[in-house]
Amino acid sequence: EVSSNLAAAEAFFEAYNEGMHIPVDSPCVAATKAYYNTLPRKPSQPNADGMIAFIDHMVTNTGHREYDPACAEASKAFFAAHRAGEDELMANLKAAKAFFREYRKGTKIPADSACAAATFIYADRIKKNPSFPNA
Secondary structure: OHHHHHHHHHHHHHHHHOOOOOOOOOHHHHHHHHHHHOOOOOOOHHHHHHHHHHHHHHHOOOOOOOOOHHHHHHHHHHHHHHHOOOOHHHHHHHHHHHHHHHHHOOOOOOOOOHHHHHHHHHHHHOOOOOOHHHO
16 A cells, blocks of 8 residues: 555656646545545654645646756655655655755756745744754
8 A cells, every 4th residue: 555655646746747737626636635634644744744735835826837856856755765665754854865966956946836835834843943053
């Protein structure tokens, strides 16, 4: 079941990364959220909230879609880490590293990035903040 869920999630994000417009009233979005809400074991709350924020943001952008290569690389790295059996913390780290690798190349991050929206929600939900020099 886990590999099927991962494949479905990867296909969803791949379609988004390729520029496919996913309507806000899409049955796929509704099914994804309903399925997620019934999972017996969810990811951490910050990750869960970030994922829902990402989905909500990408489908409510009134049809405007701007490719975000840093976000695409981050989502690929996140799913690859999960597929390899890495834990959530390592998947997050690998996604962040992929994002910054793209950013350092000079990639432009769209002002209305779904990744940025998810990151802000994730950071807001973390209960244990980094130590002061790292915050």
